[in-house]
Amino acid sequence: MDYSEVTDRISRKFSKTGHEIDRHKVEGKLRRLIDEFGVQPAEAERSVSNELAKEFNIAPAAGFGGSPAGGSGGATEEKQVADAQPGDWVTLVGKVVSLAAPASPAIAQSGILADESGGIRFVVWAKSNAPKMEEGKWYRLESAVVDEYKGVPNLKVHSGTTIKEIEKTDPLIPAPVPVKDLRAGVASVRAKVIQEWDVTHDRMLQAGLLGDETGTVKFIIWKEQGKEKLAVGSVYSIFYAQADEFNERLSLNITGATIMQEEGDIATASGGDAEVRGALVHIAPGSGIIKRCPVEGCNRALSRQNYCPIHEIQPGFVYDLRIKGWLDDGEKTHNILLKRDVVEALTGMNLDQAKEIAENNPLGMDEVFLQMREKVLGRYVACSGREIENRLLVNTCELMKFESGEHAKLLNRAGGAS
CATH class of the missing domain: 1.10.246 (Serum Albumin; Chain A, Domain 1)
Known part of the structure; x- marks a missing residue:
């Protein structure tokens, strides 16, 4: 141009x-x-x-607000939040329902703006010199730009946007959607915390699985002042979470969401939604008996020196069992993770027995790994669970009777036969 x-x-x-x-x-x-x-x-x-x-204090007469082709000028169209689409130049009236820590010095503020129709993520650029907005207050944003990020509309406040606080006290209580109906964007759910996982980033406070009777979804809470973990087994109404899509999988970022713990319980999607049968062809290091950080809410696996990446040396560690490995079904190799109760049922070795070996055998924890590997490596198993981020989180795993046909498939695959 x-x-x-x-x-x-x-x-x-x-x-x-x-x-x-x-x-x-x-x-x-x-x-x-x-x-x-x-x-x-x-x-x-x-x-x-x-x-x-x-x-220049010039009235917006003809020629200053219009397009070069002679189109009409005037104010941008006022819309409801749900109607704002990428490419639109809009005026919105909404409530700032959450603010997030800016991800870059180029960003002055970011958060979620909502009205009765829904919510939209917004970014205020530092160069805009826009007035600061406060969480819980209503504003009129004139001449803001809607663009797109990962297929989701985002509102951008630039130097040409006018922000005016307005007197409005209307409460906003969005209706939760079933987990199975979640789409990328801003969403609200009523769900139960089913699982808590090991976090994979130092800035991450908590990660796990939320579910209702229709399905499950991964959730993340990032470390910010005042943020607390959710309790496993508890039910929460979560308003204005950010649903992000990656590799065709959704996850809920609930860091800036409004979260209300509720009484009672709800039904959740039962069992796993994937079943895999095949041979355990690899038991990965880090399997067997492990030590976990005892700090409330942490639960990270410790190094051999009892070191937690967040809480440093932890002499009062807690023992746990797990198996990480590969299961080959003859066509595909699956990355699997078995938690303590599944490991105990599959290997016949419980946590107390594993502790006895780890604390009294000259090889210590390595002996537990070797014994478990001897029991399960190469065995045919049927595992069911939920496949998340290319890993099967196994709920049940049973030994299968040897089938020569399945063995032939694996041999043919290993030999490169078609």
């Missing part, structure tokens, strides 16, 4: 009124609106012209 041509056109408009524009500044604003925000060139030209008209 020829930005100098648009800048020339804007310059000629204001020259007729006796005003000279800063061409470099104008061209920079045009580039930012079009390249960074994805605004249509005609809308970008109109926005910059309106901003200059305000700066």
Whole structure:
């Protein structure tokens, strides 16, 4: 696009009124609106012209607010949040239902704006010099830009956006959707905490699995001041969570969500939604008996020196059992994880027996690993559970009777036969 041509056109408009524009500044604003925000060139030209008209105290008469093709000018269309689509230039009235810590110095604020129709994520660029918004208050945002991130509409507040606080106290209580109906975007659910997992990042406070009677979904809470973990087995109403999609799987970021613990219980999707049969062809290091951090809510696996990456040395560790490995069904190798009760049932070795070996055998914890590997490596098993992020979290695992046909499949695969 020829930005100098648009800048020339804007310059000629204001020259007729006796005003000279800063061409470099104008061209920079045009580039930012079009390249960074994805605004249509005609809308970008109109926005910059309106901003200059305000700066020079010129009434928005014909020629300053219109498009270069002679289209109509005026204020951007006021819409409900749910109707804002990528590419729109909108005015929204909504309540700031949550604020998040900015992910970059270029961002002044980020969070979720909501009205009766739904919620939308917003970003206020630092360069916009926009007034700070407060959580729980209502605002009118004029001339904001809607773009798209991972297929989800996002609201961008730039230097041409006007933010006005409005007097409104209407409560917003969105209706939760069933877990199976979740889509990428802003969503609310009523669900039970089914599992808590080991976290995979130092900034992560908690990760696990939420579920209702229709299905399950991964959830994440990032470390921020005042954030607390959810209790396994408890039921929560979670309003305005961010549902993100990665590799065709959804996860709920509930860091900035409004969370209310509820009394009672709810039914959850039972059993696993995947069953795999095949041979255990690899038992990975880190299987057998392990030590976990005893700090409440942590539960991370410790190193051999009893070191937790978050809480450092933990002499008062807690023992646990697990098996990590590969299960080959003859066509595909599955990454599997077995928790303590499944390990005990499969190997016949309970936690007390494993502790006795670990504390009294010269090989210690390695002896538990070797004995478990001897019991299960190469055996045919049937595992059922839930496959999440390319790993099967096993709920049940049973030894199968040897089938020569299955063995032949694995041999053919290993030999490269078609």
